[in-house]
Amino acid sequence: MAELAAVVGIGQTKYQTKHKEVSIAGLVRMAAINALDDAGLGWDDIDAVILGKAPDMFEGIVMPELYLTDALGCNGKPMLRVHTAGSVGGSTALVAASYVQSGVFKRVLTVSFEKQSESNAMWALSNAQPFSVHLNAGAGGFFAPIIREYIRRSNAPADAGIKVAMKDRLHGARNPLAHLQMPNITMKEVEESPMLWEPLRFLESCPSSDGACAMVIAHEDLVSQSPKAPAWIRGGAMRSEPTMYAGRDEVNPQAGQDCAKDVYAQAGITNPRKDLDCAEVYVPFSWYEPMWLENLGFADVGKGWELTMEGATSLDENGDIPWNCSGGVLSSNAIGASGMIRFAEAARQVRNDAGDHQVEGARTALGHAYGGGAQFFAMWVVSADKP
């Protein structure tokens, strides 16, 4: 019933600690212009703008889409602002796709960003709320006990997290836009970095980045107007579960499993490890690679770490299912954009346009984002092949 849509343009900024040379408006506009150039289009070719970012407190601007109207060429057009916690970049891409897949609009621009240097994300996440347990440990402190439980259940070797941290930084060194550039990183260097939240070390955690990511999504009728290969949207899904409920499994969340099943069914994927050529998955802390390998059905429960250790997810080890060839969230984390970067990088792979981190011959890829305390999930499957 849905109309066919494809990504026809992708634009990103460089990810770095501080983009001092531009305002927030300048940052989002940079990504948007890059996406329009990539699509061979101008502002007038865009029907609507769908903006995503993580909590407004990260920059201290209430509903920044209002202020960004002009920077995104949206005067007189529809503008929608999505916020679904850390999964927002992915959710925003899916909402943008729905503008086209519904048949209501022909071509839309979607943008997400974070300019963490403008404020203090740690503060924004840690202000005390009435009637709530006050957690002052940031995201790493929240996820560390869940990771420890994963290690207990799976008997994973202690260096599985270290391996992911090294692997994703080696991937990131192939991507000139990645924030962290560590071409010579070793497992020893990761292991010797300071322990922040047992078992997460400094180098097993994502950086704080400024950056923006944008995509142009077009109806099938207009796809040929853009010069480069399209990435066809073969499926999209979102799932949410409550923060607290009896029997909630934070290690292997039901919402993630259900979301994956849904998106695979839409895209005709029965064996994700075999049917997908690569995946861009939201891994902000090293151990989330083996955990999500299981949650997303790439490995049996308890066996995710084996794929990591065998090199199956590594481009440098010629793995059969490379994960996060762009360097992933561990190499660049502009929080509100991180989900959209996963979705966009999956699209770059199937457009055969991923530069030095291209997976040879990639035709079908998964983009994944999660947020909150792993209650919120958004995923899409894109393909070089028109359905």
Added chain:
Amino acid sequence: MRNVVVVAYEQSEIVRNAGACNEVELIMPIYRKVMEKCGLHSVQDVDFTCSGSCDYQQGAAFSFVMAIDALGAVPPIKESHVEMDAAWAFYEAWLKIQMGQADSAFLYGFGKCSPGELPIVLSQQLDPYYMAPLWVDSIAFAAMQARALLEKGDISEADMAEVVSRSRANAKHNPHAQLKGDFSIEQLLAEPMYESPLRRHDCCPVSDGASAMVIATEEKAKEWGRPYARLTGIDHRIETSVFGARDLTQSVSTKIAGEKAGVGNGKVDVAELYAPFSHQEIILKRALGLDDDTVVNPSGGVLAGNIMMASGLSRIGEVANRIIAGEAQRGVAHATSGPALQQNLVAVLEGAN
């Protein structure tokens, strides 16, 4: 296009301060009520859930996260959230239904403005480098807009007072309204200025509360065997954030959205307009081409109580309820966001027959 209908709408009491009530407690009662109205048990019985809220109202990052805990979202649900008025959550769900990924949706908006000073909080919606540091609050911008209208000779202070008088009188019939009663235009004009040319009553009150709605395809509503109001058009538009670049006496974005939604394609019996300041109702009425045959804001509108982030959804719900009750055949609902009517959504609803 698939026919989408509003099946049920409920709003909480609109109160100045909901006290210790958290978001779950604000949402739960009306969530139960709309579900009962549709003969449904929980969100598990609809295909999609979408909400609207704003973190800064409560001063909490991720204020929407705990709201999921009110819904019985186990097994996990298809769910999304806009950092906007829930009228835009309605729009997102409408797209989801059009693309065939859902046949029904639960929508809700909630706002708890009482913990902060709302007009000052909203000053942080402005350009963060040049405008926000000046702390120009939302009332000051509305006052500039009213001044521009008065100086242009488009309206008089008595016109503004008429809007307030009618809103408060209409609100007497709305059990949830925060401000209601009989006030003559003369009485209102005798009140002192607040932020000139606005008197206190020209500004909507600050409120806490929530609203909720169930929408569905027409087939699904028939299957449920419930009465409904049919959506025949919807559109939303935004305008420049640069104040000097926009004629504040008009609302171009409302005009475009109204045309796209097809407001002029028939007689409009009733309109619920999200006008947080009295003079804005007049701007909106003109932008939508409504004449005096249209009953405007029979609920009292947001001048009688404004649950920010829910009020836009409430406008759609108020129109739908009047159509379902047979009091109107065709109606227009409007939602706004941003300073001085920067962003606007217009929906047209009609009776089922």
